Amino acid sequence: MGIAIVVTSGKGGVGKTTTSANIGSALALNGQKVCLVDTDIGLRNLDVVMGLENRILFDLIDVAEGTCALQKALIADKRFESLALLPAAQTRDKNAITPEQMSEIVTQLKREFDYVIVDCPAGIEQGFRNAVAGADQAIVVTTPEKAAVRDADRIIGLLERERVGMPKLIINRVRSHMVKSGDMLDVEDILAVLAIDLIGVVPDDDFIIKSANSGEPAVMNHEARASIAYRNIARRLLGESVPLLPLEEKKGVFTKMRKFFGFK
């Protein structure tokens, strides 16, 4: 029996889908059988980020309504054998499925996969209730902005009410130079308010945008700092103890010397 993890945030645009795609891919890289489930019905994105848009035949609603078998709706990933995607419907809305149906589908998936990663839509309405149904664990994604932290706080409260186990926190898009200058909330500030376990800090990285546009999960890259951060999060989920990445990129002797002599 696998574990179902819902990736949620409350606020939109903080990186739920990117996080789902990358954690799912990173877990698959580690040899786990992973299924990604997109619950953002009507505004599906996970298939685009994964570069699997053109392979969709059936979707979550088809499965819920019994139009097709669960197995037929699953899309095998083109890169990893052990990774599958259950896409959301684009022509329907969040009310097309009930939390009970969702819970049933997740339970079925858990029998076959080690990890079921559920990408939650923004908001706290029906879409959130659907995504949370059947989840064993939750990952809350936030960015170092007051509004995102406020919404994350609200979501954590709702997760507690839904009795999903203690959520884990990912702080996404941290800009080290702004934290340093005091213009951005730092990790300590956010943890003081949210008071949940931190599972990773992902630096702001242009590479994430590039990879999302090209439909290649960022974790495929070995150098990008955000990619390393996501891979570390997956390792922590698997129970490894991995220290947090220093936010500041280490400068080599050559760069330091150039700076010393006044070159950019």
Added chain:
Amino acid sequence: MTITKSKVTIKGTKNGLVFFMDDTCSFEELVADLREKIEHSHQQILSGPLIRVTVKLGKRYCTPEEQELLTQIIRQRGNLVIHLIDADVISKEEAFAERLKSTFTIETRTVRSGQVLEFDGDILLLGDVNPSGVVKCTGSIFVLGSLRGVAHAGCSGDREAIIAASVMNPTQLRIGEVISRPGEEWAKTTGSAEFAYLEDDKMLVAKMNYLHRVRPDLGRKKA
């Protein structure tokens, strides 16, 4: 005519008149005797300048309607002003409400955004109140943690209530119907434990070691 014990005994004190109501007779008998005294027999002492009247009901329980009837009879004399109607007994309901008012609730949790913690009586919260979280009670609020959200003490009008917190950093404080925001009436907090209280309709925030001077009786319940 046989002499029966008077149902209403009137005594004069330096604070005015005290009406002792017999609590062993029926209410009708009591009303009849009170009428008799007010309207006929005690004309001299019941006329003259304004007099404060205290009504002692003893161990008789009077409903609000019954109290109103007694009040009306006494008010027939324009110079009698009812100051207090006092009974040694209260109804179970009132007793229960009274007990709730004096309860002290201990709660261990984080009050997160969108959550409202509401109680009768005082509350001790072992945890934080996050921005957009609300703690509300009829008594005082004590937060052993950071207060970053909204706290409303004495929400049914108790102006003696206080709000205390280990770290006082709220978005808004309310005591009774007085609302205050940081930076308006009181300056940035010191970081040590502090409490907010009302003084002449103004909210003030002070360090905890000042509390015994402002509210020496806090914690000792009124009888």
